[in-house]
Amino acid sequence: MKLTRFAPAAAVAAVGALTLSACGGGSATGESQENTGGEEQQQEELSGTLTGIGASSQKAAMDAWIADFGSVQPNVQVQYSPDGSGAGREQFLAGNAQFAGSDAALDEEELETAKDVCGPDGAFEYPVYISPIAVAFNLEGVDSVNMSPELIAKVFKGEVTTWNDQAIADENPDVELPDTPITPVHRSDESGTTENFVDYLSQAAGDVWDAEVSGDWPSDYGGEASQGTDGVVQTVSDTDGAIGYADASAVGELGTVAVGVGEEYVEYSPEAAAAVVDASEVAEGRGEGDLAFDLARDTTESGTYPIVLVSYHLVCSTYGDQNTVDMVKAWQNFVISEEGQQSAAESAGSAPISEDLRGQITEIIDMIQVAE
Amino acid sequence: MSNTTVKPEQGSKLSLRAGKLPKGATWMVAIGSIIVAIVLGMLMTGGFNIPLIALLAGVLNFIVLYAWSRTVEGKRKATDRVATTLVTSSFVIALIPLISLLWMTLVRGGPVILESPTVLSRTMEGMKGIYDQDYVAGEGELLGGFYHSIIGTVLITLAACIISIPIGVFTAIYLVEYAGRNTLGKAITFLVDVMTGIPSIVAGLFAFALFGTFLTLVDPGGIGSAKMGISAAVALSVLMVPIVVRNTEEILRLVPMDLREATYALGVPKWKTIVRIVLPTAISGILSGITIAIARVIGETAPIMVTAGFARNLNWDLFGGWMSTLPTFIYDSQMRPTSPGVAAAASSDRAWAAALVLIVLVMVLNLIARLLAKYLAPKGAR
Numbered sequence: 001m002k003l004t005r006f007a008p009a010a011a012v013a014a015v016g017a018l019t020l021s022a023c024g025g026g027s028a029t030g031e032s033q034e035n036t037g038g039e040e041q042q043q044e045e046l047s048g049t050l051t052g053i054g055a056s057s058q059k060a061a062m063d064a065w066i067a068d069f070g071s072v073q074p075n076v077q078v079q080y081s082p083d084g085s086g087a088g089r090e091q092f093l094a095g096n097a098q099f100a101g102s103d104a105a106l107d108e109e110e111l112e113t114a115k116d117v118c119g120p121d122g123a124f125e126y127p128v129y130i131s132p133i134a135v136a137f138n139l140e141g142v143d144s145v146n147m148s149p150e151l152i153a154k155v156f157k158g159e160v161t162t163w164n165d166q167a168i169a170d171e172n173p174d175v176e177l178p179d180t181p182i183t184p185v186h187r188s189d190e191s192g193t194t195e196n197f198v199d200y201l202s203q204a205a206g207d208v209w210d211a212e213v214s215g216d217w218p219s220d221y222g223g224e225a226s227q228g229t230d231g232v233v234q235t236v237s238d239t240d241g242a243i244g245y246a247d248a249s250a251v252g253e254l255g256t257v258a259v260g261v262g263e264e265y266v267e268y269s270p271e272a273a274a275a276v277v278d279a280s281e282v283a284e285g286r287g288e289g290d291l292a293f294d295l296a297r298d299t300t301e302s303g304t305y306p307i308v309l310v311s312y313h314l315v316c317s318t319y320g321d322q323n324t325v326d327m328v329k330a331w332q333n334f335v336i337s338e339e340g341q342q343s344a345a346e347s348a349g350s351a352p353i354s355e356d357l358r359g360q361i362t363e364i365i366d367m368i369q370v371a372e
Numbered sequence: 373m374s375n376t377t378v379k380p381e382q383g384s385k386l387s388l389r390a391g392k393l394p395k396g397a398t399w400m401v402a403i404g405s406i407i408v409a410i411v412l413g414m415l416m417t418g419g420f421n422i423p424l425i426a427l428l429a430g431v432l433n434f435i436v437l438y439a440w441s442r443t444v445e446g447k448r449k450a451t452d453r454v455a456t457t458l459v460t461s462s463f464v465i466a467l468i469p470l471i472s473l474l475w476m477t478l479v480r481g482g483p484v485i486l487e488s489p490t491v492l493s494r495t496m497e498g499m500k501g502i503y504d505q506d507y508v509a510g511e512g513e514l515l516g517g518f519y520h521s522i523i524g525t526v527l528i529t530l531a532a533c534i535i536s537i538p539i540g541v542f543t544a545i546y547l548v549e550y551a552g553r554n555t556l557g558k559a560i561t562f563l564v565d566v567m568t569g570i571p572s573i574v575a576g577l578f579a580f581a582l583f584g585t586f587l588t589l590v591d592p593g594g595i596g597s598a599k600m601g602i603s604a605a606v607a608l609s610v611l612m613v614p615i616v617v618r619n620t621e622e623i624l625r626l627v628p629m630d631l632r633e634a635t636y637a638l639g640v641p642k643w644k645t646i647v648r649i650v651l652p653t654a655i656s657g658i659l660s661g662i663t664i665a666i667a668r669v670i671g672e673t674a675p676i677m678v679t680a681g682f683a684r685n686l687n688w689d690l691f692g693g694w695m696s697t698l699p700t701f702i703y704d705s706q707m708r709p710t711s712p713g714v715a716a717a718a719s720s721d722r723a724w725a726a727a728l729v730l731i732v733l734v735m736v737l738n739l740i741a742r743l744l745a746k747y748l749a750p751k752g753a754r
Contacts, residue, residue: 028499028516049693051596059708064500066684071498079694081681082708096596230716250713347501347711 028067046327047075054080054088054101057192058129058311060348062101068343069334076327085192085311092314093117098328100314101129103192105283105292118316119371126291126361128335129311129344130351132273133197135257137243138236139163139180144267146171148260149204149298155243156184156201157208157221163241171260184223185235185244190215193229196309197245203297204306245307248273249349259307262300270351272305278354279304289317289364291357308351318371325370332368336361391444398437398453405432430461474731481728484514484721491517491725496684496696501711504718514718516710518726520686521701524601525733528680528697529670531605531690532612537662539609540616547617548624549646567614572607576675579607583679599681601690604697607675612665619661623654656745663741667734673699698730 052062059082066078083091085102092100093113105125106114114123135152137145147155151167154160160167164177187194194217201209211218217225226235229246236244236254243257248268258265266272280296297306315332319325334340341352353361394400409429413421437457441450484491494517506512543560551557583598583606627650635645651658681694682704696704702723709719 027497028494028503056708060501060710060712063496063684063710064502067498067500077685077693079681079683081677081694082704083677094595229712233713247712252714343500343502347505349713 045075046073046323046330048323048327049077049079050327050331051097052080052099052101053083053091053097055085055103055311056082057103057131057309058101061129061344061350064343064347065335065340068340069331072334073330078331098324101311102314103309103311105312119318121317122287123314124289124317124364125312125314126364127277127293127310127353128313130273130277130353131309132248132268132305132351133193133245133307133309134248134251134268135243135245136236136251136254137257138239138254139241142175143255145175145257146260146265147257149201150208153201153205153208155182156223158184158223180241183239183242185226185232185242186217186223187232188225188227192309193245193247197307200297200307247349259305261304261306262302264302266303266305268305270345272303273308273351274354276304276306276308277310278356289367291360315368317367318369320371322370325368329365329368332365393441393444401437402433405429405436408432433457477724477728477731481724484725485728488514491722493517493519495520495686499710501715504711504715507718508715514721516722518698518701518722520683521696521698521726522729523686523688524695525670525697527690528601528604528608528695529666531602532608532669533666535605536609536612536616540613541620541658543617544620544624545646547621564614564617570610572611572672573674575610576607576678578610579603580679582606599679599694600692601680601695604676604680604695607679608669608672611669611672615665615668616662619664620658623657623661624650627653652750655748659741659745663738666737670734671699671730673703676700698726702726
């Protein structure tokens with residue numbers, strides 16, 4: 001009696017469970033992610049889990065790194081929670097993650113805290129992700145426009161309002177400019193892209209751009225606001241005469257501004273974006289293994305593109321056991337490797353780091369060791 | 373009453389011989405106003421502006437119906453018709469977001485599942501942006517999927533149910549059958565009310581802190597491993613328990629006292645009365661209460677992000693490693709696509725498909741609860 005009443009329910013549950021467990025593949029491609037057996041994989045097999053927390057700007061690159069690292073070390077599970085740079089540094093310094101991604105380097109106080117968590121040498125930090133930010137516009141018949149930093153600042157401030165303004169025409173003698181009004185488009189949400197763009201303007205065009213540097217667009221300067229990178233690109237694409245800033249990977253077919261650096265105008269390119277990091281100085285007064293750059297956005301060096309977002313990885317100088325040390329080394333070496341950087345460039349549109357920088361970082365990674 | 377100046381024949385004339393609108397007048401007016409509103413709207417804007425047309429149709433419907441009814445039927449009937457129309461339009465307005473949401477999800481998610489059913493059986497392990505770029509460029513199929521999130525959702529919700537249903541139902545039984553009006557009962561009722569108001573993110577932080585504290589006792593560096601399925605389940609049960617208690621309590625109070633008294637008169641002990649009489653009588657109500665609670669928590673995003681992280685791979689183990697659920701998968705795909713820029717459409721496709729699966733999952737749960745309620749109900753109540 002009782003049995004017959006519960007039987008249908010049990011049957012439904014059983015069928016459901018079977019259906020669920022029957023149809024599962026394990027990976028994104030449906031093929032199992034075994035070691036593909038490449039010749040170059042001479043490394044020993046490690047196994048374990050690495051946890052990272054941090055910047056959401058690195059998410060797309062991180063996806064690519066994790067995917068490809070899976071074929072190098074199939075038994076090492078890397079998980080990354082894109083909670084934001086601040087949360088990443090905080091959690092890393094609380095010892096909740098083995099590495100962190102951050103759009104900003106640690107400050108003095110955080111460096112001290114790092115010594116409690118990571119041992120006397122504190123934490124190591126170095127740039128792994130360089131993403132050029134393009135200034136994109138939509139103007140019929142015009143693909144490229146030259147603009148000095150001051151001019152960009154004036155345009156986004158709303159001081160230059162039409163495309164055939166004398167200020168623009170002076171810098172573009174060869175381009176025929178229509179009298180379309182300029183619509184500056186900016187992000188409505190707080191973002192690292194805005195922060196880097198505004199930081200560039202205040203460093204390279206400090207006379208014109210007087211707003212405080214933050215992730216929020218200065219509300220006094222007006223213009224059109226759009227949600228997210230895609231929103232900005234969409235609005236610029238839809239509006240004739242619009243100009244906006246977005247991750248270079250997202251601008252697609254839009255025309256881009258060649259930015260004035262010194263005497264010349266530089267179009268964005270991965271090489272030019274990576275070059276600005278090489279042209280910058282490492283912040284002084286920091287420990288060995290700390291590659292925090294003071295980005296020289298006002299550089300006059302030829303062939304550098306100064307509007308970039310640079311994101312760091314933070315790792316400890318020492319870890320509790322040999323296995324973790326080996327895993328962190330393998331993982332970080334993969335991230336900065338040519339293969340890793342290329343993979344991120346393909347998937348996330350970032351600029352691969354230069355050979356020179358890779359050499360410096362490799363030395364730092366070699367210093368990671370087991371805590372005494 | 374004492375006013376005799378009103379002549380009785382006048383009143384009877386009003387109520388019996390007054391004119392009446394033809395049958396189906398309400399519908400005629402409604403359809404007429406919609407047509408007129410479409411024409412007017414198109415004349416005014418030159419395009420098909422749905423909100424404007426709806427507003428025009430609503431206002432027209434009111435005016436025409438009231439005016440017509442007022443002239444033919446008189447004031448009382450006209451007011452009645454207006455009230456009816458008000459109630460009906462409120463119902464329609466309440467339906468709009470629901471239908472629009474279901475429609476959007478079907479339109480955006482349905483084709484994805486039909487064209488690439490593999491999203492149901494694949495995970496995000498090994499997924500990278502370049503595959504998405506190929507897909508958006510039309511050179512490859514849609515790779516990746518959310519099988520791991522479906523499993524995560526089912527496991528975490530199941531664990532949350534196992535924790536919270538007994539606690540919730542037993543609390544409700546205590547409140548109704550044993551507590552009466554004593555202080556403890558009042559205290560519990562008050563606390564349950566307070567719990568209902570807890571924001572979900574607080575529940576998530578609570579569960580994370582709870583497991584973090586315990587794990588730190590065992591292993592000083594263990595707080596990082598507090599992110600796992602079971603902490604998410606605990607966070608969800610914090611949200612579920614008050615709903616289960618509230619709903620079950622309401623239903624148990626509806627069980628007639630006569631039934632209990634009849635069993636006591638036959639000498640049946642109290643516990644047996646509860647198990648054999650009260651619970652079976654109320655079972656269908658209890659089950660729908662539980663289903664409402666499940667539907668409430670299965671779509672939670674914030675507490676899961678805090679307690680279970682963002683897993684890319686399949687994880688059957690509730691007690692170790694990060695897990696992904698459908699809501700966190702949707703959030704993650706939409707906010708931080710695998711490939712930003714143009715190819716973000718691929719992540720967005722997967723997110724819509726996952727949203728559709730989540731809705732279907734909740735519907736299936738509802739259906740199962742209905743069936744269970746039907747089969748478990750006592751014979752007479754079927």
